[in-house]
Amino acid sequence: MSIEVKNIEKQFGQFKALDNVSLSFPTGELVALLGPSGCGKTTLLRIIAGLENPDGGVVHFHGEDATHVHVRQRQVGFVFQHYALFRHMTVFDNVAFGLTVRPRGKRPGKKEIAERVHELLRLVQLDWLADRYPDQLSGGQRQRIALARALAVEPKVLLLDEPFWCTRCQSAQRSAPLVASSSRRAAYHFNFCYSRPGRGDGSCRPDRGVEQRQN
């Protein structure tokens, strides 16, 4: 699915986070959004995800205006910077969450959910951790679970907020190519990840880097 943002504006109090930003991402591309910290990368991602409303401008998904589509309906997978795994749920329940909250008619059966969850856990190579709680995982493991959780609902777009911020952990390094390959294998049309500049995460080669400048 292609994404186009046009003339996006966002202001927090006195601070102008995004000033007339326009970008377009064709279907199937893996894009990294680059720029110094504080230049509005996270804000732009949150606007695309529907977690934040822009003060001005529009977001188009596949040519259709999605600016006012609710985050629930956008079918956007979002991996939060600190993962936001539900602490009171096991890894299995975390990944299954998106499937179990579907309305009764569209909700897959118990067995089907279990199969799907284990398939995703195998994809991120963490099937053996299904019964653990997030507090019992390392940073890299958590990130991969967060990825699996986001993929479970079969999003059209996958957004990763600072996926490699914890570059010191080995596991995160390993998960970098995984992000690329797993999402491709799962046949998502479009991927959108972003990272900070100057970090050695060359393992995740974006198809294209988009530089975002400080206003």
Place this chain on the structure above:
Amino acid sequence: MRSLRKPSVIPGFGLSLGFAAFYASLIVFIPLAALFAKAFTLTWAQFWDTVLHPQALASYRLSLGAALIGASINLVFGFIVAWVLVRYNFFGKKIVDALVDLPFALPTAVAGIALTTLYAPQGWIGQWLTPLGIKVAYAPLGVVVALTFIGLPFVVRTVQPVLEELEKEIEEAAASLGANRWHTFRRILFPALLPALLTGFALSFARAVGEYGSVVFISGNMPFKTEITPLLIVTKLEQYNYAGAAALAVVLLVFSFILLLLINLLQHWSNKRAGG
């Protein structure tokens, strides 16, 4: 015009704020407003006559005086208790720590009758004090005892977390610079703990000024001598002098609000200290 709320995707703003505001108005705001409205059905002259009546003045003296003494006792001993709980190890520490909150959990009426029985002339503690000529129950001293009891946890619970957060390195640095233990305490620790100590003192004081249940049993309730302000309000109410009761309540409330403001300022100061 800008809207009341900054837009957010999280749902339930209208419902949660609507219910909270409705409930808070119904339970707290409107009844308190009614109190002020009632008090001001009196003319200014009547209002001042009521709140400056010698019996009322005597009750303020007792309420404030006893609360002040009680809070001071708690300031000193609460500090020692907090210090001991944070810094030292001893048998049963966890139980002692849990027990400190007893005055929050124990109903005031229960505390009142227990203290009265203990400090009555024939009571467990009273029998030792009577020969010394010290009268506690049915005397102003009894009010002090009750107010000390109900304010006991405040100083401990405000000082304890601050003391835990204090970095040991600061003391070690002071020691390495040649300061002895007393100097370190007076110059380093005490100033750092002062905001928390004062906050605890003020909280304890504020709670004591309005206290009723534990005091009415032990004080003897003699007008001009052992009658606290909340009791005087009840007396007026029982005489169907609603406006008079409301006037005294307004005095008590205004005093509490000033204290609340003071406490907020103290906590602000305390947080700034802790943050910086």
Place this chain on the structure above:
Amino acid sequence: MAGNVSTLGRRTTRINHAVTEPLWVQLSLITVALVFLALFLVVPLVAVFKEAFSKGAEVYFASLVEPDAWHAIKLTLLAAAISVPLNVIFGVSAAWAITKFRFRGKQALITLIDLPFAVSPVVAGLIYVLLFGAQGWLGPWLADNDLKIIFAVPGIVLATIFVTFPFVARELIPLMEEQGTSYEEASLTLGASGWQTFWRVTIPSIKWGLLYGIILCNARAMGEFGAVSVVSGHIRGQTNTLPLHIEILYNEYQFAASFAAASILAGLALVTLVVKSLLEWQHTRDREKAARAAAQQS
């Protein structure tokens, strides 16, 4: 103002012997602290139970099953059963609005929540008498419609709600503030509805803090004396709660019976302290676990 200082989870005790006091200072301070606490806390507590059984177990149990006492117990439970759930609903919605959104008037709402802690219990009772009493603003209307609030059960419930009003909200606000909004956002991106997010993500993540608030709220609700005393009218077998029943018996010199009733409330207080401490220890363990996990990460 109890809530201001009783926030769940603050203890992490560490003892370092590099900088400390001489042993004799330590021992004297410990002694002073323990004697002070024994004198003010333990002795009164022991006295309650000793006086309760001063005339033997038979009198003790007889005074508890006596109809007026039994009615007082039931009324106390009823008042708590109404006021605690209402204050829980209020506390959760106020905390939700305050911590998940930014809006004008937030500070005013927070101040309003704190207010009942600063109000004398007697004044808390008085305000409802002024509103609903025979000479109150709504008194004539209530009388015309044959409704009774003051000197009746509704008044007792209202006064109880007032004095326990801040407990749950005060406990939840700092907790939910700390958790931020990312869990709810994550849940929404996964397609959950608002209510699903609330019940399946928010409530489980605040359950211990909520329970802590409920425990404190309940203890105060069952033990409130001043506010309830003003609105109840002290009608035996009708508007007497357990604390008021204690007062009546005490003033009639039925000390053993009075202390027997008091011992129930003292027992409740002890249970409250135990549950509260367990929750605090659980919270500390949780914290340490999370801290260890975070340390692993960086």
